[in-house]
Structures are given as C-alpha cells and as structure tokens.
Amino acid sequence: MARSDLLLNLVEAERSGDRQRFLMVVESVIAEERKKHHHLVADRLEELISTTGASATDRYQSPPVTQDGLLLEVIPRRRLADLSLLPETATSISEVIEEQRRRDVLRTHGLEPRHRLMLIGPPGNGKTTLAEAIATELMVPMYVASYEALISSYLGETASRLAALFEFARTRECVLFFDEFDTIAKERADRHDTGELKRVVSSLLLGVDRLPSHVLLVTASNHPEVLDRATGRRFQVHANLPAPSQAQIRRFVERMANRSEGFGVTPDTIAKTMTGSSYSEVENLLLDIRRRYVLGLPDADLKRTAQERLGRWRNQKS
C-alpha cells in the first residue's frame, strides 16, 4: 500500500472508532516492515497492538517462525509453469496473483485483493503443488498448518491454538495453507459431540474472516461435500483440479518428454494405458522409466524399459 494511503486509512479508522479496521491497517504496516527486514519496528508494532501484551520477540523465540510447531514453514520452489491446470483454474489463479502483486493500485481505489482460495480435487492432481507455486510467484513464505500440533484432546485447547496460529500469520505476507481442510472444517450439524467441534469450526471461521488480505489463505480438500456449509461462501475462489483426461495426460507426457530424451514410446501409448490416473501417478511412472533406463546403461533400451513398466501398470490395474 502507498504510504500516504496507509496513513489516511489509519487516521480514518481511528476517527471512526473502527478498531477492527485500525488493526488491519497496522497489520499491513507490520507485514510491509517485515518484508523489508525491519524486524525491530515490526516486533515493536506487534507488541503495541497485541492483546496479550507479551513481547513479540519472547513469543516467537523458540521455535522462531513456526509458532510452537502449529505452522511448518515450506521454502517454496515449485513454479506455476510446472503445473498442468484447467484453463479456468489457471486464469483465476493468475488473476489472484496479479491482484496480490498490484494491491497498491487496488487500494488507492478502495479495493482489496482476493485472498481466500479453496482448491478442490482428488489426490495427486496438484493442490499442494499449486499452493506452493503461488507462494513462489509472490515470493512470500508458505506456512502449512500442522493438524498434529493443532488438534488437542483437551477441551477448548484446539480453538485457542487456532487463534494463536492466526495471530502469528496475520502480521506476515505469506501463503497460509490448510491441507485436507475437511479434517478441521467438518459440518457442525452432523455431529453429536460435546460442542468441541462447534467451537473449533467457529474459531476457524472467525480466524478466516479476520485475516488481512496480505495473508493468502489456501485450503485444499478431496471431500468438499463434508465441509461445514458456512465455510463455502468465505472463499472467493473455488478452483478445481480434477484428474486429467486422456488428452491431458498425453500433453503432460509430451511436456515431460521435451525436457528429457523422451520415453521410447509415443505419448499417446502412455496416455491410453494411464487413462484414469492422477498426474502424480503418471509422473511417477515416467520417472520410473527414466530411472530404470539410466541404471541399465549402457545396454538399456528405452523402448523396452517403457513397455515393461507400462505392462506392469496394466497388470497392477487389472
């Protein structure tokens, strides 16, 4: 955000007594300062707005960035160009990336970039990879929520850990990733439990609602049908990553073939055998062919290796 804009926003929020907005603006400032590696200023500001009053440096000392293991930091490496996406998915993701990159422009017009994404699709078709690729494109860290650390058997504890997780993320420009979102956002009405699940989902939704737009929330699910009904409308983008069709597998194999010396058989042959598989399964088979071939050199025959691996795949499937 342009500085003058921030300042205006800050003063307006103060004048109108809108504490929520005031905090959001300060959090944007903190995120900006952190990005510029001005950690002292960022920590001090964070202390000033923190509800607990605890010093930020105390809270984050050990471990430094993972908030007691609630979040695992992933160094993003995958690129958007590495992924085969449906055209409509590719378009909406590129739009969100542009909105994030050019949020100053949006803000001068009183608009915020979209920042809540849900990725839907069966296993092995790129949900996690896409979340990582978005972080790479935006050059921000990726924090992955760890359910192991988050979900506690003690009553009430999970909700407060969730609150701590969100509090940590709010002052950082980042991709915040919740994999298997249904694990934590299950339909509340369906359960005869003590109310613990209700508390967790409410606390989750509250955290999601309060996230500033510099935190790009990405959630992934294979089972969107079990998600709590109230979660759906919170997400501004629902992107589908379905399993590839035969033609899409062929194109994927062609792309992989162009990066190496090919696979000894035509992409079409591979696509026909692999129809119904995920991208991940296709990729694994292609890598298997290359591995067996390379280790069999100098006598190895690429075509024979490929035929042998494809034959094995057919047997496995039948």
Ligand SMILES: Nc1ncnc2c1ncn2[C@@H]1O[C@H](COP(=O)(O)OP(=O)(O)OP(=O)(O)O)[C@@H](O)[C@H]1O
């Ligand atoms: N659409 C895709 N385009 C290119 N490669 C892909 C695609 N989908 C998956 N892959 C390859 O398969 C691997 C596994 O995919 P990924 O972990 O992203 O799937 P996922 O949808 O998150 O699966 P899960 O639901 O099991 O978590 C990736 O590392 C990538 O190499």
Ligand SMILES: [Mg+2]
């Ligand atoms: Mg995944």
